[in-house]
Amino acid sequence: MCNNPTVVRCNENDRETLLTFNQGITDSLGWISTWSTEKDCCGWEGVHCDNITGRVTKIDLKPNFEDEIIDYLLKGEMNLCILELEFLSYLDLSHNYFGEIRIPTIKHNITHSSKLVYLDLSYSLDTINNLHWLYPLSSLKYLTLSWIDLHKETNWPQIVNTLPSLLELQMSHCNLNNFPSVEHLNLSSIVTLDLSYNNFTSHIPDGFFNLTKDLTSLDLSYSNIHGEIPSSLLNLQNLRHLDLSNNQLQGSVPDGIGKLAHIQHLDLSENQLQGFILSTLGNLPSLNYLSIGSNNFSEDISNLTLNCSALFLDHNSFTGGLPNISPIVEFVDLSYNSFSGSIPHSWKNLKELTVLNLWSNRLSGEVPLYCSGWKQLRVMNLGENEFYGTIPIMMSQNLEVVILRDNRFEGTIPPQLFNLSDLFHLDLAHNKLSGSLPHSVYNLTHMVTFHLSLWYSTTIDLFIKGQDYVYHVSPDRRTIDLSSNSLSGEVTLQLFRLVQIQTLNLSHNNLTGTIPKLIGDMKNMESLDLSNNKFYGEIPQSMSFLTFLDYLNLSYNSFDGKIPIGTQLQSFNASSYNGNPKLCGAPLNNCTIKEENPTTATPSTKNEDYDSMKDSLYLGMGVGFAVGFWGICGSIFLIRKCRHAYFRFIDRVAGNLYVTLVVKLNSFRRN
Structure with a gap:
């Protein structure tokens, strides 16, 4: 200043x-x-x-x-x-x-x-x-x-x-509710127009795009616009940036959209558009960013070559093999489609690839060895496909997210996965993996000391245990899910030293051993599932220190002894502990107590009096404990929940701010 x-x-x-x-x-x-x-x-x-x-x-x-x-x-x-x-x-x-x-x-x-x-x-x-x-x-x-x-x-x-001299007009988030009619608007001088995040609830007038021929940037996203895209859009031959995303647009995209030779950024995502589009866009020389996800587009694009650095085709009905992609590509999201076949050999040279999301397709084959050449890769999501073979040993050292869930991978888990210092989300669930967990020193720095990671965030829909489940990948959340495999052996202590983990799922394996006391240091844990394994021994008292724990499942193991007393572990119902015959204590049945001198005989009348007095004493102690426990600890329990919600809110706000800033910086760098 x-x-x-x-x-x-x-x-x-x-x-x-x-x-x-x-x-x-x-x-x-x-x-x-x-x-x-x-x-x-x-x-x-x-x-x-x-x-x-x-x-x-x-x-x-x-x-x-x-x-x-x-x-x-x-x-x-x-x-x-x-x-x-x-x-x-x-x-x-x-x-x-x-x-x-x-x-x-x-x-x-x-x-x-x-x-x-x-x-x-x-x-x-x-x-x-x-x-x-x-x-x-x-x-x-x-x-x-x-x-x-x-x-x-x-x-x-x-x-x-x-x-009359206006070149740039930005009125985003202004709560405008009347889309300007053609007769009341003169845009002859406008070059940049941003009317995004309003509530027009109307169609785009047929002659709207006839009002100016010099427009280079138009943003009408998130404005509740209905109807079809007028063909007059094709008059904007100087257009470089077009964003019509997150509206209620229907019908087909104008056939000649591929003639907008200067278009660099095109976003039509989150609408109800249909028909063919990519066959007309494939050869646009300037196209750098293409996002058409969450529509009803359908075509076989296996022979196309798409020249973009950011390509988002997710949530459509594209079929056939995966398309050829330009070597300059950085972001690829082809999730929720019907692509089939294997990863094409033409992808070998994607040296700049940073994010790859192929979730929920019909892809198969082995992950090619040349993926080790994707040195910039930070996110690899191949989940919910039919990939098979072993997990590649050589992968990018910059990986932050690895999702191979719901495939047919077999063999052991490569120890190299646990040496990715930036990794904050690892999901290998629902495969055919076997052997024990790696016993090497885990170098997962982001799961030991909190670092707000890059920016990748996505939501995946799953159907688990008879109900829909929203699966959230976020840079402020640390997750390891190795469930539903054939893993065996004892779990290394290295795993329980990853104190920043919030979700740990090892369920439905053949793992054995005891829960170590140092689990109490994993104070950020919110979801822990060790069910359907062969764990044994007592549940350590330190688990009661996991005050953020919202979900717990230790069922169908061989745990014994008494469930440690503490507000946290008693807040879950009996289903969290079922299938452990030797486990007792609230919320399960009370543990039985043997008499110290069973051989000492007393007259039958005295035994009856003693038993009656003992029952009364235990009943009084039980009632007293319940009243005292909830009277003293109830408020603490409520405060814990409030405290939990508060810190989650703070983390979410901070994460969103960071994500927004970094995305804008990356966009600026690309342009």
Whole structure:
């Protein structure tokens, strides 16, 4: 925000206007505190003047996102008298938190010809009821009002029409509910138009794309748009970025979409579109990002070559073999289709591949050895297919997610998998794996010390134990699932030293041994399933320290002794412990207690009195324990659940923020 030294003093009228704007504003950074009458206004924070005339030309009060900005926001009243600055060409008040807006009255309105070119008020106000103050801004080229509720301003298209120089209009998340009609909108000068995340509940007018031929970027995503894509879309021959995702569009994509020779980013995902599309897009020379997932597209694309760095065809009905893919590809998601055959040899040269998702297809064959050449690969999801053979020993050292679930892999688990330091999600469940778990030192750094991993997040639908199950892969969640195989032998202590694990599933194997006491150090554990194995011995008392545990299944093993007493382990029902005949204690039956001197005889009457007194004593102790336990520990139990929910919420928010930032950075780098 620093300014260059000025040669002349700022204009007196400009200074008075800035002081009027200053009234009623507070900020934690102290920017506005520099706006004092004792200092030339050209030296005020965020104010820039012309070095010759001393007139204010630029005001930039957007917070610096490299700082801690939670309390560094301008607050109070946004007074639009600031638009009366005669030579102001640039105004950025975005990402602040003004509680209200003051629009100047008629007598204070702009009487000169405005020179304002750039105006950004996004993320700065909750609501603006009208936009009539935009009328005099005839020189405006860039206008951003995103994240401001404008639903009361129903005449915004007519107001936009009065801005003949406008090149870029961004009104995302504005709660707009009336899609502009063709007769009320003039887009002849517009190059960038963003009306995403609104609620239009209407069709795109047939002539909408006839309004401008210079449009290079159009975003209408998440706006509840119905109907078909008008064929007039093909008139936008300069279009480079098109996003119509997450609407309710139906029908076929216009046949000539492959003639949009300059298109670089195309997103039609999350609609109800159908028919053929890829055969017309395969040869687009500039296409870099293609996302058409979650539609009803269907065609055999095995002979196509797709030239994109990001390719998302998931949740459709594509058939045949996998397509050929350009060597520049980084992200590939072909999940939830009907692809068949093996991974093609043409994929050998995918040196830049970072994410590969082939979940839920009909693919088969062995994983080719050349996959070891995918050195940049971070996510490998081959789950729910018919792949067979052994798990490759040589894989990318950058892997963070490995999902081979629901295939026919056999043999042992390669020890190399447990030396991937960035790995946070490993799922080998429902295969034919055998042998024991590797006993080498586990180098899964991300499962020992918490590191917020890259950015990959996805949701997978499963059908387990007679019910639908949502399977979430997230960078803030650590998971190991080796269930439903034929693994045997004792579980190495190395596994229980991975203290950041939140989900551990070893069920339905032939594993044996005892649960070590150090399981109590896995304090982040939320789901633990050791059922249907051959584990034995007592359940260690330290398991009661797993206060985040939401799901527990130790059933059908050979555990014995008494279930440790503690709020956590008693909160699960008996099904978590069934099938262990020698296990007792709540929530199972009480453990039997043998008398110390069974050979000492007493008269029968005394035995009856003793038995009666003993039963009364035990009954009283049981009732007393129940009342005392729930009276004292009940509140702690509730507090634990609240604490659990709170920390999960914090983790989720932090993860989402990180994911959003990194995705934007990657997108910027690709462009």
